Amino acid sequence: MSQPAPGIRPVIELRGVRKTYGKGEATVHALAGVDLIVPTGDYVAIMGASGSGKSTLLNIVGCLDPATEGEYFLDGVNVAEQRPKQLARVRNHKIGFVFQSFNLIPRFNALSNVELPMSYAGLRKGERRRRALSALATVGLADRVKHLPTELSGGQQQRVAIARALVTEPALLLADEPTGNLDSKSTAEVLAILDNLNAAGRTIVIITHERDVAEHARRVLHMVDGKIVHEEHNNSARHAVGVAR
Template sequence: MTPDPSPLLELTGITKTYRSGTLEVTALHGVDVTVAEGEYVAIMGPSGSGKSTLMHILGCLDVATAGTYRLAGADVGGMSEEELAAVRNQRIGFVFQQFHLLPSMPAWRNVELPLCYAGTGRAERRRRAEASLERVGLGERLAHRPGELSGGQQQRVAVARALVTDPALILADEPTGNLDSSSTEDVLDLLDELHEAGRTIVLITHEQDVAARARRVLRLHDGEVVSDTAGVAS
């Protein structure tokens, strides 16, 4: 019998409260979520449901007010700012709706940036950036700047950048929000391929057809998980 995959993400009783003067707003109410290594999970919810807050906590961009978040067994809540920065750089690959590419740099230079921050040598950075672009089908676009690429190609560069550090987790926040239908399919096909290769993917989206590509769908409402179901593609 094959053993169950190890949990990569473990959230227990996660609560997030924002305070401004005497005003308090609780965005998450005691959220419990476990994601195993190699899972492909979509998180859905309407505006104000708490999905962006949850994404920020998963990505170590924010910390919970209460509860415990373990990433690969490590308690994120007990980490220093320096340790959190290292986790964001080395353990998590981010893909955002806005791409966040530097317009003056060619594709390979954009992709190598996380390795620059990690102190990787120049030749190794170039080798890994080119290999990552090859992986997403842009081996012939290494020297193209973002303005010379379509929206779908720019998002593929962003995915290559997310992959270049070989992270434990790919965290994609509305990755198809700025793309046409054809480019959306291309990027979702790429995420499917990464999942099939064993990557753990958490996808934040408000679009039902995008979420359906995941193998598991969590729905948030008013800061609570209201359903946890298998995706259409599972």
């Protein structure tokens, strides 16, 4: 398990995390004691077959599901000590989510979709607009701000979703199979954006079953039966310079 440099607080720190579903003979040990440290600025890919525990791990890291045992600190916050409203604020401010299915609101244009999480964060309209326009420019969609999701390609929709994940300036960008519904060209565009975000200092954790996608990360963790069984360090991780438009 990688250790953070002295003086650098990890964004993610899991200590002996277990997750159990069911009781008696129906008990399922989805996570069987996971220790994980992700320092600020790291880029980690998590791989594993169906049932390996990677989705359960993502749900716990994303504060969507509590651990049965163990401790989880997110950017220094002990998640288990947070009340529901506090935990909702932690999710909104500290985690940016990117999903395989984009999860955009069909009746909202790109700008309104990106502004949405800031409404929950209580930011004023002018600040929401400024941040949303900046995030859309970052992902190469400054000329698509008024387009509805149905007027955008799959790759463009995912780029809107990435922009939406960035506007609250989260400590962690958490991506669940972000290229799973994309063609090869759109996949390359999305991965170039993630590469650039990480090169600029953004901490990223990505769940993927695609080796080519995982190779963009600095570390690749392999899960089997609820455990991290192997870790690879990718010293040649690619970091793109341009964003396709």
